[in-house]
Each structure stands twice: as C-alpha cells, then as structure tokens.
Amino acid sequence: MKHNIDFIEQWIEPGSRVLDVGCGDGSVLGSLRDQRNVLGYGLEIDPESISSCLEKGVNVIEQDLNKGLNNFTDQSFDTVLMTHTLQALRYPHLVLDEILRIGGKGIVTFPNFGNWRTRAYLSLRGRMPVTKQLTYQWYDTPNIHFFTYADFEALCKERNITILHRQFLANGFPDRLLKSVWPNLFTETAVYHLSR
C-alpha cells in the first residue's frame, strides 16, 4: 500500500541536493523538484521505472545499489532518501552507513513488520504474511529482510545514528486510529529522518 510521504518535504531545505536511492517512478523527486526546487537525482535499475522518470523529466541514473555507492563522494548531497528499499538490500546496515556518508541527512522508509496484520498472519496461519503492504510470496519477494521499527531503532543506536524525526503511517482501520497508542502494532510504514 502506498503512503503519502509529502510531509518529508518539510525536512528538506529548498534548493538543496537530494539523492533518491531506489527512486522508482520518480514521483517523490518530481514533487520535491516542483515544491522545493531541489536538485535531485534518482538511482534505479528497473527499465520501466527509468522510463517513467525520463517522462517526468526527473534525473535518473541507472545504477545497481547492491554494487555499492562508491562513486559518490562524502557529503556530496544534503539529503539521501531511500523509500521502501532498505528491506530489499543485501546489507541494509552498510547501506545506512553509506547514506549518511554521502548525505548530511538521510530519510528512510520501510514496511513495519511489527504491524498486527503480519503478526497475526504468521502466528494464526503459520505462514509468511502476504498483506497489502507485503504482497509477495516468501519465495519471490524482493524483501529479503523483515524487521520492525523497534529493530531499526536498535540498529540506529548501535551505529550511533541520530533520529531527528520519525513518522508512523497507516491507512487501514483501525491502524490509523491506534498507531499513536501502540505504534509497533499499528504502524504499516515507518519514516525516519536521520543524521550522524
């Protein structure tokens, strides 16, 4: 399920440099360009997504994230953004380090595996969850790491990453009403603003 993350615009300085790692169809970068006048580049490998970026006039660089981001120098961007990609990478913790090496700040979103739907699916059905958020079967999913936002925060602490802001998102009922009461149980997508 797609969540509106327009609110991240307020975390991004107008006119700043943004790298969107795994930029998909370029809609986030396109709106940041239009709303915040950022100079943005997206990294992507899917040909259809790349086409969508070109059609929007969004800068897109064909680059496989699993082969590293060595070509980008330290602190060459104000913000490095990664939406719904962390869970699909071989070494998420190393990529997080890279994000904060290249960018002054990082913005990361991921599906919260602690959501009650996934918990219930696994515990009651005894099968790996297939939900609106996580639509794949266990054998064909690109999402090779499952973690909750609590896991993510523990990792940040371990690696001395500062959490500047966080937002918990949910569209479903009763999730959107209850996510402030019991965030790990009702958050579908977690959004973090990070620095080091």
Added chain:
Amino acid sequence: MSLETSDNHNDLSGSVGLVKPQKVVIEQPLKLACGVTLPSHTLAYETYGSLNKDNTNAILICHALSGNHHAAGFYQDDTKPGWWDQYIGPGKPIDSNRFYIVCVNNIGSCFGSTGPTSENPQTGQPFGADFPPLRARDWVESQKLLMEHLNIDCWAAVVGGSLGGMQAMRWSLEHPEKLQHAVVIASAMKLTAQNIAFNEIARKAIKSDADFCDGNYLQHNKIPHRGLALARMIGHVTYLSDELMGQKFGRDLKAGDLLQGKTEPVEFQIESYLNYQGDKFSDFFDANSYILITKMLDYFDLAREYDHDPVAAFKHATCKFLVISFSSDWRFSPARSREITDALIAAGKNVSYIAIDSDHGHDAFLLPNQRYQQALGDYLSKLAEKIEDAQ
C-alpha cells in the same frame, strides 16, 4: 505515436522519405584551434522536419569518425537509408514530426564539406596532407556558423554518439547558452592509451601504402586503397564485441575446409567479412580525412584546459544531459560514460544515465535496440512536449 501532422504517405513507414543534401558556403572566416584561419568553408548538410515559428525545436546531430550529413531518409534511387535512420524519422526517438533535425558533414571529412580533398586556394591543388589539424572544437565552431545561417538561436538538443558525443559535450562548455540539452551516447571525455594505440595502427597502415605518396596521392592520381582498407579492418574489429563476432561468424568457413590432406587455402567467414568491409570503405572514404579525424579523436580531452578537472569543466555547462552507454562497448566502455555522469552530478548539472545491455559493442549506438530507442524517445518526447507547450 501520432502521425497526423505528417502529410507524406511515405512517413507511415517511419521514414523521412526522399531527402536531398544541401550545401552552403560559409563566407565568415573560421579560426581553427591550431591558429590557421579558413577564410571560407563549404558545408554539406541535411535537414528533416520543420522549424517551428519560434525556431526553438532544432536538434543538431553530430556524426562520428566516418559519418556524414546523410543521417536519415533515402536519396533518389538509393536502397540504403542514412546512417541513423533507425533513430530519426516520424514517430522515431528523434521525431521529425516534432523536431527540426540538422545533420552536417564536418570540415576535414570527405562528403562535400571542405576537407583534404578540397582545393587549397593557395596552391590550386587538393589540400591533401596539408589540411590543417583539427580539434572537436573546430567542428563545433563550424556548426555554430551553420546554426546562424539557419537562423537558429539555441539548439533544443545537440545529440551525438562516439566522437559525436564529444562534440555535444564541447558545445555545452564552449557555447552553454546555445543548447538546452546534450545527448552523449557511447562517448568519453578522452581516449584511453589503448584507443590511441588502435588509431595509430590504422594511420600507420594508411601511410605504409606505397600509393599514399606522403598524403599527396590525388596529385599522383592514386588512392591508398590497401592501407585505408586495412585501417578500417582494424577499426571495425574494435567496434564489435567478441560475443557478437562469435555469434555472427564463429569459426565458419567461407572457402576451403580444414580436413587433413588438403592444400587449398581456407578462408574464415570473418576474414571475408572484414576484407569486404575494408574494401567497401576504401572506395568512399578519404585516407587523409581518416588520419585527420583519428588524430582529432586522440587529441580530444574535455577537461584539459580546466586543470584536467572534469567537474570544473562541466561547471561551465548550463544544459541538461542524457548519457547512454552499451554493456559490450569496449572502445568507449560504460565506465567512460559513468565518469561523464559522475562529473556532471558533482558539478550540480541535471543528468540522466542509461546503461543499455547490448552485445553489439561500440556499434550498438547505431543499431536498433528496444530499450535504447525507448529511453532516447522518452527523454526527447518530454523535451518536445515542453517546446510545444511554450508555443
């Protein structure tokens, strides 16, 4: 894509149809990088599509080493279209329904523009080997004079592959206000030692032909066919990939067989193919032009006068860039295109980079490829949309 704006039924096949080359004598003196001034020069060129009322939809196509101004469409009685017909035409990635497309034969070449086969006004003889050495920037300056002749104030895009991409990049630094987009395909900011080595072998092959006569073969009514053919054979190998040659020719034989006890000579298909390509080339290309333009490639170094810092160089550009590479291109490898892209990103310029999977080697930039066509088409169609909205 819509063909409604086209009134030519030939256009339905996606071709610009019958075309005629044009010629213009540029009377303005052209001071070359080497210090020599050409008091006037002739340019052969072709155009496809029509200029819009604000003259804002012009695209310049820059040809490479052996290219010319005949990029698309057919000449009367010709069966083979121009060299980039796959990419230029109505509904094609460089859409002649939407853009006014200009392709010029550059000076120093041999298809009608001033070059080594032209008469040297000082001697009344062909320039031959005395034609002044050229740099990519000389081509850019000459193209700019044609641009003024055509009343174009700013190119919507300058597009080129290989040496053509080098011209596009040079345009972006020399005349940043004169182009909105640069499309740099299978190119590099400078040649590698290996590239230069291949070029020198090619030049040596030409010069070793007894008919070369120190470059003054026309005065002796001779053509160094064998040397030029050999030069082309060497070049041709570097434009293809090992995989492709394997698929296309393998170890297939054209003549003879390899059974023991046979004495007649064996000819592999690849030998026959290369000999044919070399001979064909030596019939239409000029040996001095080949030497001149390969040297121009060798000398090209985008960032030389910017302290060898490509980022500092690209800071001068104001246009947007599209960079495209091909996986099996070992003459201008994807790594070279990545260097261009990374320098542009570091310089804070708008750039997109597409890495196309292809087993066609360097030649891939001339050949049909679905993803390449799609990406170039998407990029230019966004540009066309913007131009049309402003009309």
